[in-house]
Amino acid sequence: MEWLERNVPKLVLAPSFVAILIFVYGFIAWTAWISLTKSRLMPKYEIDGFGQFERLFAAPRWDVAMNNLFIFGGLFIVISMVIGLLLAIFLDQRIRAEGVLRTVYLYPMALSLIVTGTAWKWILNPGLGIQETVRGWGFESFTFDWLIKPEMAIYTVVLAAVWQASGFVMALFLAGLRSVDTEIIRAAQVDGIPNHRIYSAIIIPTMAPIFLSAFIVLAHLAIKAFDLVIALTNGGPGYSTDLPATYMYAMAFSRGDLGQAASSAMVMMGVIFAIVVPYLYSELRPRRDH
């Protein structure tokens, strides 16, 4: 009985632990193996070396996909955080109808990325959306055709993703702002410190953990942004808005080139590790201040 009591947590955790071991780490190992073989339509298991990686890095399309990941990821995270923080600070001014406004900003997050992508595809289509509307008002030379310009199209993906996520970031930050001890703020106000200094010197620094969570949430959204691209541009024009995930999908499921898909998946995992490992390290190291 006592044994049971001691071991219940372990017993309860065991199935999910085993499942994760097989379905996450087992399959990562399998993908790593496949990435070293000459697999095409079906997996083959004879190790062949790093040929797939050489092919991958020689492919111009992969370069485009990696560049896009950094452009998209960087801009998406930074812009969403800035807009989210500004919205949160404005909403924090004890304004009327805050509840309504908060819901308005938060709602885009409730949409699936497919819906967001499709809606923005219409809005940004030069012949249907913004460009056509503004021209209809009499500004005949107005052009807004990023969607069909290969060098600009990736920014339309950023635009749609920011629209979707910044309300959510706002909610995170708003919760953070509200959790700051009001005593400290009052004390600062009594001391005659101007409002912007209160934010920059007291409130925002105490919200550091919220920034970190927002960053992690946004970073994983950025790496997952497969469906948004599929709906908005489908990787086009040409392959100018390809992301590593869409590249991997094309290789694995349309082209019958499993080895190539596996090697691109391994590189993607490397990118994720580069972000996650420092985070885990900072979270897991023993804290001196406790």
Added chain:
Amino acid sequence: MKSVMAASTAVMLAGPVMAEPQAEVLHWWTSGGEAKSVAVLQEQFAAEGGTWTDMPVAGGGGDAAMTALRARVLSGNAPTAVQLKGPAIQEWYEETGLADIGAVAEENGWADVLPEQIAEHMKCEGEWCAAPVNVHRVNWIWGNKQILDEHGIEMPTTWDEFNAAAEKLQEAGVTPLAHGGQAWQDATVFEAVVLGLGGPEFFQKALVDLDPEALTSDTMKQAFDEMRTIRGYVDDNFSGRDWNLATAMVMNGEAAFQIMGDWAKGEFLAAGKEPGTDFVCAPTPGEGFLYNVDSFAFFEVDGQDKQDGQALLAKLIMGPDFQKTFNLNKGSIPARTDVALDEFDDCAMQSNKDMNEDAADGSLLPSYAHGMALRGAPAGAITDVVTAHFNSDMSSEDAVQQLADAVANAM
């Protein structure tokens, strides 16, 4: 041990019962006309006493079905028959082996009724392993009759004529070419241009044999130049447009031409348009016939009932009856050359006539853009270059170089 027991149980159960033909058929014909066409086959199969297990997997132009197939083959339980086409048949043969349906083919004289080039696609190391359903012609150009008459334009027979016609239309404020900005549509136009400018022999060398010299030749540069010119004839909103929406533009008089395979005809006919009076069809400028043949391949299966099912299915697919009904529904022409075409429209009749003539003089060629000429990886690599060139300001010199590099990298 377990599997031995299971097998012997199966034998004991199956033994005394008469084996009925069984077929589990994996396909992705799920949209209106296609689903109707498959239902015809299903009825014929049932009428012959067979049991048909339908396994339609929609999505991604067959990608989802191929994923399902992979899972089934990996688990050692391949479906009886699978919709497969082009070199993918031989690729699967090399990976897992396919069933030999030579007996059915001999008995029904397939070799006598199929064009030689198409018959070759149905063979794995000389043995019949697949049955063709239809022949789509890819290099068609469709025109809106009313617009063409209004501006005094004939269907172009050279690419220069096409360019001249397009300039004229553009000056008159009509969009010359309806096109959708999807990679495979860019590839469809590209292969028609390569065939038209280079001729059948060049097409064979460049896009079937992947000869590096042909890929970087001046003819190939000209083809990319023409692609750049064509880019100027497309309206601004073509990005990501589906092919059937482009067809609708021609139908509604918003654009004059579309370069697309004969599945576009199905759209015209479904909208009640008449060939010759509302729309015109013509082969794209130049010589030759690019084909896209749908077919069913047969995996190796155990059990007499399943093997009987394969034989019956193969016989029915190639039966004149099914070939006629199916292709009337789908807009293509029968793969058999001996089917009476009385009920088919003029475009189909021309397609059939050209197929027979071109088969004789060697200009009946597989479409690269639709997976008939090449395996997935090299075909995809070429499409990448074509679509990147079409959608940017890449020079033709860079394009041919990238083309050669991409092909070498995909081998």
